[in-house]
Structures are given as structure tokens and as C-alpha cells.
Amino acid sequence: MPPERLRTSNHQGRQKSCAECVKAKRKCDLQQPNCLRCTKQRLTCTYPPPPRTATVASTSPDSDETLIDSLFDDPGFELPFDLDIAMAPDVVAAPDVELLESVADFSGPMNNLERTNNALRSFGGAKAHPVPTRIERFPSAKTFSDLIASELFESRVGYSLEQWKLAPRMMVEMNCTPWSHPNLYEEIMPRSMQDAFAACALYNSRTEANAKFVLRHITERASELVDQPIPTLPAEVIARAHAALLYQVMLICSEDIRYYGQTHTLLPHLRDLSHSLYTIVLQDQSKHEDHSGSLPLYPSSAARMAWLSFIFRESCRRTLLAVCQAVSICTLLQGDFYSCNDAMAIGNRVTISAALWEAKSPLEFAIAWNEKNHYLVKELNFTEVLRSAGAKDVDVFGRMMMIGLMGKDDVSAWLHSKGGKL
Structure with a gap:
């Protein structure tokens, strides 16, 4: 792990890949300010912001919706299997009566x-x-x-x-x-x-x-x-x-x-x-x-x-x-x-x-x-x-x-x- 990104500085207890590497499902070397892959491909290298250390959200932790939303909002989230599958761009509102x-x-x-x-x-x-x-x-x-x-x-x-x-x-x-x-x-x-x-x-x-x-x-x-x-x-x-x-x-x-x-x-x-x-x-x-x-x-x-x-x-x-x-x-x-x-x-x-x-x-x-x-x-x-x-x-x-x-x-x-x- 690069010396400038020690685990002690990561409040979430684990390293975070840059957004481009997560998107492409590629291993990120975590270099700052730009990782090697983004540098080579001339991509904009952005790392996730530090986690909020404030109180837990008011929604119940047992809520499936809260858990699912938090997973998909996390740029570091990766699937447990390697599939190339779709994400609809927005939540679809249910039609009115x-x-x-x-x-x-x-x-x-x-x-x-x-x-x-x-x-x-x-x-x-x-x-x-x-x-x-x-x-x-x-x-x-x-x-x-x-x-x-x-x-x-x-x-x-x-x-x-x-x-x-x-x-x-x-x-x-x-x-x-x-x-x-x-x-x-x-x-x-x-x-x-x-x-x-x-x-x-x-x-x-x-x-x-x-x-x-x-x-x-x-x-x-x-x-x-x-x-x-x-x-x-x-x-x-x-x-x-x-x-x-x-x-x-x-x-x-x-x-x-x-x-x-x-x-x-x-x-x-x-x-x-x-x-x-x-x-x-x-x-x-x-x-x-x-x-x-x-x-x-x-x-x-x-x-x-x-x-x-x-x-x-x-x-x-x-x-x-x-x-x-x-x-x-x-x-x-x-x-x-x-x-x-x-x-x-x-x-x-x-x-x-x-x-x-x-x-x-x-x-x-x-x-x-x-x-x-x-x-x-x-x-x-x-x-x-x-x-x-x-x-x-x-x-x-x-x-x-x-x-x-x-x-x-x-x-x-x-x-x-x-x-x-x-």
C-alpha cells in the first residue's frame, strides 16, 4: 500500500479504489493524486470522499431499502461475481392513479x-x-x-x-x-x-x-x-x-x-x-x-x-x-x-x-x-x-x-x- 494512504488515515478501515477503476472493475494501485491506470489512459482520477463520521441515518438499519441504496451509492462497492450488467440511470416513479x-x-x-x-x-x-x-x-x-x-x-x-x-x-x-x-x-x-x-x-x-x-x-x-x-x-x-x-x-x-x-x-x-x-x-x-x-x-x-x-x-x-x-x-x-x-x-x-x-x-x-x-x-x-x-x-x-x-x-x-x- 502506498505510504501516503496508510490504513490509519482511512476511517472506513479499508482502501478505496478510484471511481474509474471501480467502474471498469479493475484493480486500482491507489496512487495519489492519480492512479497508474488513469494516468496511462488519461482518465480523470477521483477517489471517494472520506466517510461521514456523524450519527447513523435516521432510517432503521434493518430497512432493506436503506441497505441497498447505501451499497449502490458507495463507489467502492463491487459485485461478488464478475458480470457486465446494466444499471438504469434513474429511479422510476410509480405511475399515478x-x-x-x-x-x-x-x-x-x-x-x-x-x-x-x-x-x-x-x-x-x-x-x-x-x-x-x-x-x-x-x-x-x-x-x-x-x-x-x-x-x-x-x-x-x-x-x-x-x-x-x-x-x-x-x-x-x-x-x-x-x-x-x-x-x-x-x-x-x-x-x-x-x-x-x-x-x-x-x-x-x-x-x-x-x-x-x-x-x-x-x-x-x-x-x-x-x-x-x-x-x-x-x-x-x-x-x-x-x-x-x-x-x-x-x-x-x-x-x-x-x-x-x-x-x-x-x-x-x-x-x-x-x-x-x-x-x-x-x-x-x-x-x-x-x-x-x-x-x-x-x-x-x-x-x-x-x-x-x-x-x-x-x-x-x-x-x-x-x-x-x-x-x-x-x-x-x-x-x-x-x-x-x-x-x-x-x-x-x-x-x-x-x-x-x-x-x-x-x-x-x-x-x-x-x-x-x-x-x-x-x-x-x-x-x-x-x-x-x-x-x-x-x-x-x-x-x-x-x-x-x-x-x-x-x-x-x-x-x-x-x-x-x-
């Missing part, structure tokens, strides 16, 4: 996307910030808990997070997610999805003893995915998007801060994938009109071709919306409240029909197509669904999208009016 009432007031069908954007912007207010280019520390517990516990967040995002938690097990046990059809990979599964499938199996079997190994495996596979250029073949693009979504879901929904800290790695890649998927969806729509007539039951080849086309087309469309939703939620969790991309809704379509999506064979699909209601939702306009659909027509994915746009209470009320429930 007046705002929540205005958000919940949907007197007409919508523009729901515009309403959602306005609600998020009002919620963020002056404290909304762009996503940091390099994420260095995790959100303070106060910021994160305020956001998660807010009524607005739960109303729009809570249901989707519940479905995210189920996705890794669904993939392993049923070969599907709400946005990926069970028969999509029946013939061939690209390598990116093979790796993600294996990661899901490990994730589902994780224990306290193997959690560190599972985390390392997931983050390594995710890093490998990000390091590879986005493919050009549509089948490879959708597989890459499914893999990235599954990795992100596992990192966010693990309820382990070590996992959550790696979510920033995949976020730019998901944004790039959304643009590739958007191009594929628009190209497909320009080449193939959505079939509107009846399907022949015999010969079965016609029904099979229509079924396979539906599986790929709707998986692409759903995956695009799922990726956009994931990007919005992740940026929202990082403190950016300007996260909904209105432009991605333009030209987008998705078919809302649980009977079609859940059909187990070409024959079952053709019968459902001819006898059941199905709704082609364009540009996230659910007006016709709200007016004419039944509760059983809307599957889990449709409910995820509707709740994100309308809020959980309104969708629950609509389902109840149709004889169903959320």
Missing part, C-alpha cells in the same frame, strides 16, 4: 399501439433514457422493483412474462412455443435451434448445484449466436430468431441476477433479426395472397400443402411480433420507455385462430379452415376480433398481443363477455 385510469379507458377499439406508446411515454416522463451502448451494472433494486411492481407494467407485460417462463419447457416437451408451431421443425431443425433446444433442456434441469454450469453454457451458446452473421435463407432466419428468443427468455425469467445480467448481449441481435423477419414477411405477402376460400379434404395433398404453408407463414409472422415485443420489454426493463416501434406494425399480418394453429394434421387443419372462424389481423388492428371472435378463437399468442395493446383488465373483461376467461 390518474395516468392508470386514462390508460385503462378504452372506449373504442383503438389505435391500441398509439395508446400503448402514449402510456409508456407518460410513465417514463422526463426520466426516460436511451438504452446505454455498454451496460456496466445492473438496475438498482429500487428501480427494478418499482417498475416490476407498477400496475401499468403488470397490466401490459405480466401475462407475456408468464408465458415466457413456460417457453423453454414447452420447447423441450412439445416442440413449440406460442410463436413457433409444433410441426415447424418436423423435417429439419437448423443448428442454431438444435443448440437452443439443448440449452432449454439444461435450463429445465438446473439446480442450485449446477446453476453456474448451466449459466455458462447458455451464455456461451448465446455469444456464439451473436458472433455469427444473420443468415439469408428464411428457414435459417426464423430458426435464429427462435433460438435468440429462447436464450433471452431463459436469461430474463430465471429469477437469478447472474442470468439477467447477460440479457444486453442479445438485444442488438434481436433488433437485427426483427428487420430480417420483417423483410421476409413482407416479401411473402407480396408473392402469396392469404388464402380465403375453402380447402378440399380430398385429395389430402392440397390440404397438406396449405397446412405446411400456414405453419411457416404464421410462425414467421408470430415470431416477428414476439421479437418486437421482447425488444420492447427488454428496453423497458433497462429504463427506456420509448420502446414500441410503430413502424414494425405497418404491413404486418397475423391469423388469429386457435383451431388452425392447434390442428394436429392436414385433415384437421382443413376442417378447421372450412368450419371455424379465423381472423386476419392487419397492422395490429384487433377491431374485428373484438367485434366478432369468440373466446376460444384466440389462443395464447393472440392474448399476449391483445394484452400488450389493451391491458389485462380489458382483455379479461372481453373474454368474460364472450363466455371465456384469461
